[in-house]
Structures are given as C-alpha cells and as structure tokens.
Amino acid sequence: MVGKCKLCLQEGVELRMSHYISAAVYRTLRGAAAPGMNPNPFHVSRGQSVQSSKQDRASLLCSDCEQRVSRGGEDWFFRNTLRNDGKFKLLQTLLAGRASVHQQGVPTILYEANLFPEIDADALTYFASSVFWRGSIFGWNSDGSVPVNLHGYADQFRRYLLGERGFPEKASLMAVVRPPGSPVDKVIYGPVGSSRGGNSYYRFPVPGFSFMLMVGPKLSERDKRYCLVRGAGRPLVVTTIPDEHIFREARSALGFHD
Numbered sequence: 001m002v003g004k005c006k007l008c009l010q011e012g013v014e015l016r017m018s019h020y021i022s023a024a025v026y027r028t029l030r031g032a033a034a035p036g037m038n039p040n041p042f043h044v045s046r047g048q049s050v051q052s053s054k055q056d057r058a059s060l061l062c063s064d065c066e067q068r069v070s071r072g073g074e075d076w077f078f079r080n081t082l083r084n085d086g087k088f089k090l091l092q093t094l095l096a097g098r099a100s101v102h103q104q105g106v107p108t109i110l111y112e113a114n115l116f117p118e119i120d121a122d123a124l125t126y127f128a129s130s131v132f133w134r135g136s137i138f139g140w141n142s143d144g145s146v147p148v149n150l151h152g153y154a155d156q157f158r159r160y161l162l163g164e165r166g167f168p169e170k171a172s173l174m175a176v177v178r179p180p181g182s183p184v185d186k187v188i189y190g191p192v193g194s195s196r197g198g199n200s201y202y203r204f205p206v207p208g209f210s211f212m213l214m215v216g217p218k219l220s221e222r223d224k225r226y227c228l229v230r231g232a233g234r235p236l237v238v239t240t241i242p243d244e245h246i247f248r249e250a251r252s253a254l255g256f257h258d
C-alpha cells in the first residue's frame, strides 16, 4: 500500500504492515509450550479475547522507519527481556549487581540503570515510547477508536522516535521489571489508560516488563523521580506489584467480572 509514513511524514511511499506491539514479542514467546497447550502468548485487546496468534497490524510506516524502530529499541529489548525458555538477561544482570534501594520485607527493589554498562536505558525508553506512540496514531481498539491520547505531545514523540529531538520534557516513563513466576508472565496488551486534567496516564505489559507513561503539564515529583529518562541514575524498579493489576485487566478484557 502506498501512502504517507506516519513517522517521517514522507508522502507516496510504500507502507509496511506495522505491528501494534512488535512481531518480535510473538517470536520471543511462541513455541515450546507443553503438549496440548496453545503455544501462542496471551494477547488481549480491548473488548475482545484471547490467546491467539492474531497480530494487530496496520500499514503505517515506510520500510526505513520500520527498521529505525527495530534498531532503536526493539532489537535490544527482545534480546534482554523474559524469553519463552525462561531466560531473562536483564533481570539476571540486575540481580547480580548492586541495588540502590532494597528494604527487607518489601517486594520492590530499585536499581540505577546507569550503574550497569550492559543495560541500554535509551533502547528501553525508545522501545516503550514507540509502543505508546503507535497507540496514538491508529484506531487499534475493537470499536475503531484510538487507544492513546498524547494531547499536544504526539508530535514531540514522533520527532523523538525519528531522532530529531530528545525525549519530551513534559513526559515521564516508568519501567517496571517483573520477575517471572506469575500467571500473567506472558500477558500482552496494548496501552490502556486515560487522560484527565490535561495529563495522560497509560501503561502496558509485555513479558518481563510493565511500562507506564505520564504526559502533561502537571507531572508529580514521584513521576519525575522514577522516570527512566530523567530520574537520578535512570531508575529501574523490580517488583511484582503490577501483576495483580494486569491479572484483573486481562480478566475483564476476557469478559470475566469479579
């Protein structure tokens, strides 16, 4: 399909089919299921089910921009996040290193990515931003609505992803590393959230991680402190706290009600 690339804005270019969440997440997860089990990861989208290999795709980017997005963050991310064979390189790196805050009896450990040369915080930021941004440029929801509203900041994200500017100043990104072992290890869904008072809050889980994006004029001190981009030392939080939330959201998307 020929059209206008949503990232570089070039007109009359051949557009590639882009996945909402990278095809790599499916490659990372597929296969090696127990006999009789569906080998595909849980994929949940608003208002519909299910565990399937259906991939949400749309013609959005030119081939240069598709490659730009892969190289900018996806490639590194999928080499380092939780894989189907249980390997989780990034978590192993963190656990072998020094935690910055670790309280006895509290299931949350704070690390500073800057202390780990193996950790590419820029790639993590780029990957998560590309998913939130893609959520803002197409009607991925089952009713055709656009899931993410970045208000007046969508173009700043576009230019950041294009390499023309830094990460938007009025945004804060939190990266939570989720140790495996929970029933929602493999749950994936596109960003959900809301915008109120001019601020937007969105989040999405992928195996090994949960990302949260806050955008708007009124970011709280907490939002800023835990920001992977501008927080001191580039914080990474290791915790299972989002798992319960992800479980509830996945259940409700599948039509269960408590």
Ligand SMILES: [Zn+2]
Binding pocket: 005, 006, 007, 008, 009, 010, 061, 062, 063, 064, 065, 066
């Ligand atoms: Zn392009």
